Amino acid sequence: MGRYRVRVATGNSAFSGSNNQVQLWLVGLRAEVELGLRLRPARGQMEDFEVDVSEDLGPLQFVKLRKIHLLIKDAWFCNHITVWVFEQSMEEKEIVFPCYRWVEGDGIICLPETTAWMIRNESQGLFQKHQEEELKARRTLYGWVSWKKGIPLSVAAASEKDLPLDARFHEEKKVDFERTRVVGVTEIALKRLYTLLSSWNSLEDFDQIFWGGKSALAKRVRLSWKDDDFFGYQFLNGVNPTLLRKSSSLPTRLVIPPGTEDLKAQLERKLQEGCLFEVDFSLLAGIQANVIQGERQHLAAPLLMLKMEPDGKLLPMVIQLQLPGSDSPVPPLFLPSDPSLTWLLAKAWVKNSDFQLHELQAHLLKTHLMAEVFAVATMRCLPGMHPIFKLLIPHLRYTLEINTRARTKLISNGGFFDQAVNTGGGGHLDVLRRATTCLTYRSLCPPDDLADRGLLGVPSAFYAHDAVRLWDIISRYVQGIVQLHYLEDEVVRSDPELQAWCREITEIGLCKAQERGFPVSFQSRDELCHFVTMCIFTCTAQHSAVNQGQLDWYTWVPNAPCTMRQPPPTTKDVTLEMVMATMPNVHQACIQMTISWHLGRFQPDMVPLGHHKEQYFSGPGPQAVLNRFQEDLYTLEREIVARNESLDLPYEYLKPSRIENSITI
Ligand SMILES: CCCCC/C=C\C[C@@H](/C=C/C=C\CCCCCCC(=O)O)OO
Numbered sequence: 001m002g003r004y005r006v007r008v009a010t011g012n013s014a015f016s017g018s019n020n021q022v023q024l025w026l027v028g029l030r031a032e033v034e035l036g037l038r039l040r041p042a043r044g045q046m047e048d049f050e051v052d053v054s055e056d057l058g059p060l061q062f063v064k065l066r067k068i069h070l071l072i073k074d075a076w077f078c079n080h081i082t083v084w085v086f087e088q089s090m091e092e093k094e095i096v097f098p099c100y101r102w103v104e105g106d107g108i109i110c111l112p113e114t115t116a117w118m119i120r121n122e123s124q125g126l127f128q129k130h131q132e133e134e135l136k137a138r139r140t141l142y143g144w145v146s147w148k149k150g151i152p153l154s155v156a157a158a159s160e161k162d163l164p165l166d167a168r169f170h171e172e173k174k175v176d177f178e179r180t181r182v183v184g185v186t187e188i189a190l191k192r193l194y195t196l197l198s199s200w201n202s203l204e205d206f207d208q209i210f211w212g213g214k215s216a217l218a219k220r221v222r223l224s225w226k227d228d229d230f231f232g233y234q235f236l237n238g239v240n241p242t243l244l245r246k247s248s249s250l251p252t253r254l255v256i257p258p259g260t261e262d263l264k265a266q267l268e269r270k271l272q273e274g275c276l277f278e279v280d281f282s283l284l285a286g287i288q289a290n291v292i293q294g295e296r297q298h299l300a301a302p303l304l305m306l307k308m309e310p311d312g313k314l315l316p317m318v319i320q321l322q323l324p325g326s327d328s329p330v331p332p333l334f335l336p337s338d339p340s341l342t343w344l345l346a347k348a349w350v351k352n353s354d355f356q357l358h359e360l361q362a363h364l365l366k367t368h369l370m371a372e373v374f375a376v377a378t379m380r381c382l383p384g385m386h387p388i389f390k391l392l393i394p395h396l397r398y399t400l401e402i403n404t405r406a407r408t409k410l411i412s413n414g415g416f417f418d419q420a421v422n423t424g425g426g427g428h429l430d431v432l433r434r435a436t437t438c439l440t441y442r443s444l445c446p447p448d449d450l451a452d453r454g455l456l457g458v459p460s461a462f463y464a465h466d467a468v469r470l471w472d473i474i475s476r477y478v479q480g481i482v483q484l485h486y487l488e489d490e491v492v493r494s495d496p497e498l499q500a501w502c503r504e505i506t507e508i509g510l511c512k513a514q515e516r517g518f519p520v521s522f523q524s525r526d527e528l529c530h531f532v533t534m535c536i537f538t539c540t541a542q543h544s545a546v547n548q549g550q551l552d553w554y555t556w557v558p559n560a561p562c563t564m565r566q567p568p569p570t571t572k573d574v575t576l577e578m579v580m581a582t583m584p585n586v587h588q589a590c591i592q593m594t595i596s597w598h599l600g601r602f603q604p605d606m607v608p609l610g611h612h613k614e615q616y617f618s619g620p621g622p623q624a625v626l627n628r629f630q631e632d633l634y635t636l637e638r639e640i641v642a643r644n645e646s647l648d649l650p651y652e653y654l655k656p657s658r659i660e661n662s663i664t665i
């Protein structure tokens with residue numbers, strides 16, 4: 001018996017309130033009581049009321065709530081319920097029941113109090129029963145589907161409308177997203193009209209559709225894209241810093257034609273000096289090129305060799321556009337000393353190939369589709385009271401919807417890839433399949449990946465430096481939360497939901513990825529922390545590193561052409577007509593610019609890394625860990641700002657304030 005003050009907190013997004021009435025119960029260890037209230041929750045409001053309860057409820061474990069609709073069903077977004085208990089001769093005690101979900105229909109929802117997971121073993125199985133019922137319902141809502149064979153599984157939803165309400169964009173996000181789509185489609189139409197009667201026979205003609213440049217760096221790209229150091233820089237710190245690797249030997253595919261022995265000597269010297277680097281696009285070899293509006297597009301599978309200069313500049317040394325084969329046993333090598341248009345076209349072929357692997361492998365597969373697997377497995381295996389659910393859920397916001405939209409608008413039949421990309425028309429799916437077969441656990445963990453690629457400690461590798469710093473900061477955050485809940489390794493080993501989650505990701509979502517180093521169980525807190533750090537890094541920092549740069553590096557189309565309309569050159573006499581006949585046409589270029597802006601622009605409702613408002617945990621321990629996380633991020637922010645001040649090209653994509661807390665675009 002005692003007096004209780006109850007606070008009902010409603011979400012702040014549009015339509016979060018409800019005209020339906022809400023009924024509440026308090027459930028204690030010894031009894032439960034219906035509070036007899038009928039409140040209509042209002043958007044953004046916290047509504048308090050007090051009740052005297054005659055029964056001895058015992059320690060509160062759940063709040064139960066039900067929305068009652070007479071005529072119209074009106075979903076309610078409940079943030080949380082907080083209860084203060086005033087009992088005789090005891091000081092007031094605050095108990096929080098997090099929700100952060102839509103309450104639909106008229107079923108009863110059970111909210112466990114935030115520390116429930118810690119006391120679940122002593123509480124007569126009440127929590128166990130709740131967890132089982134919750135997961136049973138979640139497994140119905142969140143199903144797996146194989147969208148295309150050979151790539152990670154996805155959520156079972158033909159379009160975003162089929163997703164559960166809790167996985168949908170909130171109103172503000174949806175309105176902004178749809179508005180941007182309309183703006184983009186309108187811009188394409190206007191540019192088509194504007195260029196109908198104009199010439200398209202010089203590289204400067206791309207200016208006709210480059211309206212003002214969507215960013216300062218995009219304007220710089222337009223001015224400097226032809227420069228070799230600017231070209232090389234992008235493989236270190238551009239929109240795709242994931243392919244560059246330090247050479248440990250001359251690649252076997254690099255067949256040196258007779259008469260170019262001095263090139264071989266230069267390469268070997270750079271190799272000995274430890275400053276030879278390479279980017280190999282062999283993954284594209286043999287991929288079927290797209291046919292766009294009846295016009296066959298073309299693909300290459302380049303190898304690019306670069307040298308790291310003492311001043312940190314990365315300069316291209318040689319480009320081989322095709323793998324040696326029966327029809328071309330010694331493919332021509334293109335050099336900086338070639339005629340300027342020839343060398344420019346060879347570099348353009350490299351950047352077109354980089355566009356394919358960036359968007360399909362680095363961006364879509366290694367961030368979006370990985371995050372989707374984490375999201376579906378989390379919803380299917382971890383109950384809301386589980387500490388790893390609470391740790392991860394803020395980093396999974398909106399990902400299922402943005403990925404579902406990508407499947408219906410970008411990589412679908414008739415989508416962006418089919419309309420304007422030379423791997424479109426099905427080749428893009430083969431690239432995804434090939435990339436999936438070489439998707440290792442190590443490649444998703446920067447300390448391992450960058451060590452394997454020889455990029456640790458390279459002074460001008462700013463992505464590499466910032467990625468390792470962020471990894472360490474996120475790792476400390478994850479360890480802080482894990483150590484509060486798993487006091488020894490045995491607790492990890494004996495957590496059935498956690499082990500099921502691990503298996504669901506590796507064996508189901510990633511289709512038996514244990515062969516590629518992914519774990520099928522966690523034997524220690526360290527193993528758990530490493531994996532969860534990878535999850536959060538992938539959903540935040542890594543996506544930021546490969547998404548934001550689309551706006552800066554892809555809106556000046558010649559710098560990263562989305563398609564190539566003529567075969568790669570096989571001789572050195574390249575004309576401007578050949579270059580313009582190869583580059584994307586006006587329509588394709590307009591589509592590329594619009595999509596790059598749509599995906600790379602700053603999201604108005606973005607939540608910066610570590611600054612989500614939802615409080616899934618409570619008590620001083622988790623709050624102290626989160627506070628330390630935010631402090632570490634702010635320290636890194638200041639470090640990056642200071643470093644960037646001395647750079648001609650600041651590297652901004654891993655500034656914590658620019659990293660979104662989840663993949664939402
Ligand atoms: C530029 C190619 C991107 C390839 C896919 C990589 C990552 C997925 C992407 C998500 C996009 C999701 C939806 C975009 C839909 C835009 C459609 C606009 C035009 C239209 O409506 O037809 O990550 O950002």
Ligand SMILES: [Fe+2]
Nearest residue numbers: 363547599665
């Ligand atoms: Fe993205």
